[in-house]
Amino acid sequence: MNKNNSFLNRLFMVLVFVFLYAPIFLLIIFSFNAGNSNTVWKGFSLDWYQKLLRDRLIIQSVYTTLLVSLLSTAIATVAGTFAAIGFYAMRRKVREPLMTVNNIPMMNADIVTGVSLCLLFVAFFNGWGTFAAWFNSLGLFRLPTRLTMGFGTLLIAHITFNIPYVILSVGPKLRQMDKNLVDAAMDLGCTWMQAFWKVILPEIKPGIVSGALTAFTMSIDDFVISYFTAGSSASTLAMTIYGMTKKRVTPEINAISTLLFVTVLILLAIVNIREARQERLREKRLV
């Protein structure tokens, strides 16, 4: 391809990057502001970071976010990998409609996914209430009659929207795999389990890793679906931030942003440097 960009082209590129980053840098700068404002600079301080670390609501929601993201990623990765292997082994006619259903949570607008799960949970809890009342009247032992949305429903929702991403990234790796490998392993005396652990798993490992990473990112970043499925007892960081922006502007949010931005920056830097190094190693080996 033609490798020269004119000055104007480069300027355009710079402007877009300024547009993308100026708001983030402003957040970061004002997180060190001594005053209670996002627009007037009153001198340097770390007050907002101290406030942040003492804010129990925020610490609690960071904990909820990490817990729900890690749990849902772990469950979705295992479940998604098995499901992907199953899909791979299926006949096309059965697989295609199932894959369409699998794609629904990825394609659908977040708000519709959230609302539909919310409706399901509420309907189920109503039904459960009636059932538990009837069961308690039998006098065997007591069931709780009033269930509400909380961490459990939040986790179910996250698993549901995470699995498709795992399947999406494991599926292609399976299709790239040599079909005869599994058969060969079995011919040579492997059991099903051995064939899975020793042949299939190493082949699809990159897909599993990238699927898990995508799922984790989706979970951490999600606001809309959590908002509709967490009820009032559990709150993720995104939900807490939303609540804070609704009430009053507080520079604590800036401090959160800065910490998140730095974390992401470090993670991305590590990933990219590692990738670059591996690429260089591969090139060397080829030479």
Place this chain on the structure above:
Amino acid sequence: MKNKLSRLTIPYVIWMALFVVAPIIMVVIYAFSAADGGFTLANFAKMGTYAVVFTRSFKLALIATLICLLIGYPLAYIMSKEGPRFQRVAMVLIMLPMWMNFLLRTYSWMSILENNGLLNQLFQKIGLIALYNNLFGTDLQFFRMMNTQGAVVLGMVYNYLPFMILPIYSVIIKLDPSLLEAARDLGANTFNVFRRVILPLSLPGVLSGITMVFVPSVSTFAISKMLGGGTELLLGDLIEQQFLGGAYNPYLGAAISLVMMIIVVICMAVMNRFGEGEEQAVMM
């Protein structure tokens, strides 16, 4: 061998039936139900009173999508002409903001667009506001930017621009260089190479970019609430109000959600149709 392995999907198929299919069936049931449980079409009839919200949502989402396309396509194209090292860094830079929650990114615009916010301070300093007042004989202290439709569109563009850049870029970067060479050898100038080769071949990326920007834009509720100040209600806000807001009416909310789902299905159908056609064209 294959049939045994395919049993591995059974747990997930049950999971999907419970948490993907059943919720959608719930939406459909609620959309056609009255509060007393009987069948009704009243929920859809009621939507007529919110026609303003529908048109506003579509208008703002379409404008945001168009702006994203006008910025995103040239950017993807220009980026693809840079060296590999630069491209790698640029891609990371474009994805990096996406890793920060969109609420934080939207929140930062609140303090930029405020009446006494940073942008207005800047305009004041460089004398833009005074110039405007002189030109139009007005007596403004600031430009009103928060709580306008413009601010909502800006929020959409800012949040979803990477969704437009990435698919277009990934299609352009995979174009076969020999095709471009062939076009040039056959006498096409730069403009014609772009118009007759690059543009048609990058159409699948454009279509998926459009979908990826339009669907979240038309269904957003947080952006409009934060930058529109609750005055510029969108479809997403309307749904949210029916479930968690003051106007509790899950039946109406479900009906609007159903409409939203149909919009998404139409977007997908259009994309698949053109997308497949393009793939065939590439293969030929």
